[in-house]
Amino acid sequence: MAEANGGLNIRPMDQFRVEPLFGGDYVGMFTITNVTLWMALTVLAVTLIMVVGARGRALVPTRSQSVAEVAYSFIYRMIEDVAGRDGVRFFPYIMTLFMFVLFANLLGLIPWAFTTTSHIAVTAVLALAVFITVTVLGFVLNGAAFLRLFWVDSAPLALRPILALIELISYFVRPVSHSIRLAGAMMAGHAVAKVFAGFAAALGAAFFIPVLAVTALYALELLVAVIQAYVFTILTCVYLKDALHPHH
Amino acid sequence: MAADANDAVGMPQLDFATFPNQIFWLVVTLVVIYMILSRVALPRIGSILAERAGTITADIDAAETYKRQATEAEAAYHKALDDARAQAHRIVEEMRADIQADLDVAIAKADAEIAARTAESERRIAEIRDSASAAVAEVARDTAQEILTVFGVEAEQKAIADTVSARMKGGAA
Amino acid sequence: MEGDIVQMGAYIGAGLACLGMGGAGIGVGHVAGNYLSGALRNPAAAAGQTAFLFIGIAFAEALGIFSFLVALLLMFAV
Numbered sequence: 001m002a003e004a005n006g007g008l009n010i011r012p013m014d015q016f017r018v019e020p021l022f023g024g025d026y027v028g029m030f031t032i033t034n035v036t037l038w039m040a041l042t043v044l045a046v047t048l049i050m051v052v053g054a055r056g057r058a059l060v061p062t063r064s065q066s067v068a069e070v071a072y073s074f075i076y077r078m079i080e081d082v083a084g085r086d087g088v089r090f091f092p093y094i095m096t097l098f099m100f101v102l103f104a105n106l107l108g109l110i111p112w113a114f115t116t117t118s119h120i121a122v123t124a125v126l127a128l129a130v131f132i133t134v135t136v137l138g139f140v141l142n143g144a145a146f147l148r149l150f151w152v153d154s155a156p157l158a159l160r161p162i163l164a165l166i167e168l169i170s171y172f173v174r175p176v177s178h179s180i181r182l183a184g185a186m187m188a189g190h191a192v193a194k195v196f197a198g199f200a201a202a203l204g205a206a207f208f209i210p211v212l213a214v215t216a217l218y219a220l221e222l223l224v225a226v227i228q229a230y231v232f233t234i235l236t237c238v239y240l241k242d243a244l245h246p247h248h
Numbered sequence: 249m250a251a252d253a254n255d256a257v258g259m260p261q262l263d264f265a266t267f268p269n270q271i272f273w274l275v276v277t278l279v280v281i282y283m284i285l286s287r288v289a290l291p292r293i294g295s296i297l298a299e300r301a302g303t304i305t306a307d308i309d310a311a312e313t314y315k316r317q318a319t320e321a322e323a324a325y326h327k328a329l330d331d332a333r334a335q336a337h338r339i340v341e342e343m344r345a346d347i348q349a350d351l352d353v354a355i356a357k358a359d360a361e362i363a364a365r366t367a368e369s370e371r372r373i374a375e376i377r378d379s380a381s382a383a384v385a386e387v388a389r390d391t392a393q394e395i396l397t398v399f400g401v402e403a404e405q406k407a408i409a410d411t412v413s414a415r416m417k418g419g420a421a
Numbered sequence: 422m423e424g425d426i427v428q429m430g431a432y433i434g435a436g437l438a439c440l441g442m443g444g445a446g447i448g449v450g451h452v453a454g455n456y457l458s459g460a461l462r463n464p465a466a467a468a469g470q471t472a473f474l475f476i477g478i479a480f481a482e483a484l485g486i487f488s489f490l491v492a493l494l495l496m497f498a499v
Contacts, residue, residue, distance in 0.1 A: 013259055013497055018266040029268040039277040046281050050289035057296050059303060065296075072293045082472060092286040100281055120261045121270040177483045184486035187261065187493070231479040234472055258497030 010198030012191040016118055034114040038107060042116070045103045071099070075233065082237035086244055093133075094240075097126060098233040105186060105225035109218065117228075118186035120179065127179035130236050138243035149246040178235055185228050189221040381416070388412045435492040445485020452477040 021032050049071070053064035061069055075095050079087045101117055108115025116122050138146040150167040152160060193214055200210035260266070389412045396408065456474045460467035 016260040018260060018263070018269065027266045027269050029272050031269055033266075033269055033273075035266075035270050036273045039273050043277055043280050043284070047284055047289075050293070051284060054289065054293050054296060057292065059296075059300055061296075068289070068293055069297060072290065073297065078472070081469075092282060092290055095285050095290060096278060096282040099285065100278060116270075116274070118261070119270055121267045122274050125271050125274050177480075177487075180490060181479065181483045181486055183261065184490050185482075188486065188489050191493075227475065231475055234476060235479060238476060259493060262494075262498050 010195055010202075012194040012198070015114070015190060015194060016187065018119075035116055035119075038104070038114045038116050041107055042100060042103045045107060046099045049103075050099065071095075078234060079237055079240075082234060083241040084244060087237065087240050090240060094233060094236055097130070097236060098229055101126070101182065101232050102226065102229035105229055106222075108186060108190065109221055109225060115186050115190055118183055118190060120183050123179035123183040124175070126182075126232070127175040130178065130239060131175040134239045134243045137240075138246060141243065142246050146243070146246050149242055174239065178232070182228050182232050185224055189217070189224055193217050193221065385412055385416055388416065431495045435495040438488045438492040438495060441488025441491070442485040445482055445488070448481030448484065449478050452481055 018027055018033050018035055020027060021034060021037060024031075027033060049064070050068050053062075054068040056062055056065055058065055072095075075098050076088070076091060079091055079094060083090075104115065104117040104122075107113055108117065138149070150164045150171065152163045152167065155163050196210045196214045196217060200207040200214070203210060389409050392408050392412055393405075396402075452474065456467075456470065456477075459470070
């Protein structure tokens with residue numbers, strides 16, 4: 001980026017590189033990479049919170065148990081509120097998505113960590129899984145009536161074909177925005193943090209200004225990490241509602 | 249970064265060579281998390297929450313029962329209190345009636361005695377008065393006879409007695 | 422020299438693409454501001470609408486992230 005200028009050598013995208021953990025350059029399908037490591041840590045974190053934290057089964061919850069309970073009832077109520085009562089049977093799937101995204105985001109904030117959710121490949125798989133599930137579920141549950149989702153009955157007849165086209169496009173843009181929102185937000189925050197950290201290295205005596213900026217940015221990133229997980233989950237619920245109740 | 253000779257690609261996110269690796273490990277991760285959550289974590293937390301909700305409901309029910317029992321006990325207490333009060337009132341009334349009856353008898357007896365004594369007294373007063381008036385009449389007769397004798401008037405014994413008794417009757421009237 | 426001009430064009434384009442973030446910022450501010458004014462009018466109904474607040478913010482913010490992505494692509498991928 002700035003090599004031409006000489007002095008400043010900030011490479012904000014290097015932190016997103018997928019590299020094999022045990023030497024070599026080749027990244028095959030089953031190679032153990034930093035992706036593997038951080039996803040394993042995500043699994044570990046989810047297990048710690050949700051299984052070990054709630055191990056006591058205390059009637060009056062301990063601190064860690066109440067975290068697990070809050071996460072549980074938070075997602076449960078979100079599904080009930082947004083997707084309706086019959087969306088509750090998809091609770092484990094949505095909880096899996098939420099837990100994975102949340103902990104991948106949060107673990108990515110650890111310095112030198114690799115943020116798995118900053119990769120389009122990861123978020124695209126998550127978003128496509130939601131998209132395909134919702135579409136298939138919509139047709140299975142409602143048959144051809146699912147297409148009424150695109151036919152806005154409340155609009156004037158002349159406008160309906162145009163609206164149907166717009167609705168159709170917006171329907172297919174969903175997985176794109178769903179995945180790029182998450183990956184983009186994660187990538188943006190980490191890249192900006194890296195750029196500011198690079199400034200701190202380059203500024204010498206005035207290093208504390210970028211360090212303060214990075215500190216503030218970290219607080220914001222913590223918020224963004226949680227909000228993006230929340231948004232990813234609630235949008236999943238919104239799409240699920242379309243499949244369960246396609247009538248506007 | 250595109251100009252960097254060491255980097256084959258600028259954005260690691262667009263390095264399609266790493267996609268199969270990422271997708272494979274992502275799917276593995278998701279399946280593992282799903283298994284952990286759906287098999288262990290979620291049923292456990294759900295049962296904890298349900299148990300707690302059950303306990304809270306049971307506790308609230310128990311509290312309701314206790315409250316009802318307390319209300320009933322209070323009502324019973326008030327009833328007992330009212331009963332006791334009524335009984336005490338009744339006993340007081342009975343006592344008062346008994347005492348009144350006794351009192352009435354005693355008063356009647358006393359009245360009768362008083363009446364008897366009064367009658368006796370009156371009788372004795374009458375006797376005394378009678379005897380006194382008889383004595384007065386005799387004294388008067390004797391005195392009259394003496395006076396007449398002193399004046400030298402010879403009078404019939406009977407005429408004097410009649411006159412004295414007539415005068416005494418007139419004086420009494 | 423030709424490569425430098427291409428690179429310059431890409432960098433300028435990346436800078437221009439970042440203008441889109443301003444639009445996203447306006448949009449997010451609009452959503453949050455309207456939510457707040459509505460919540461102040463009827464605080465009782467506010468709690469039930471936070472989900473829609475976040476959905477609205479997410480949609481508005483997505484467009485800003487698209488422009489950021491375009492900037493990144495211009496800088497690193499083109």
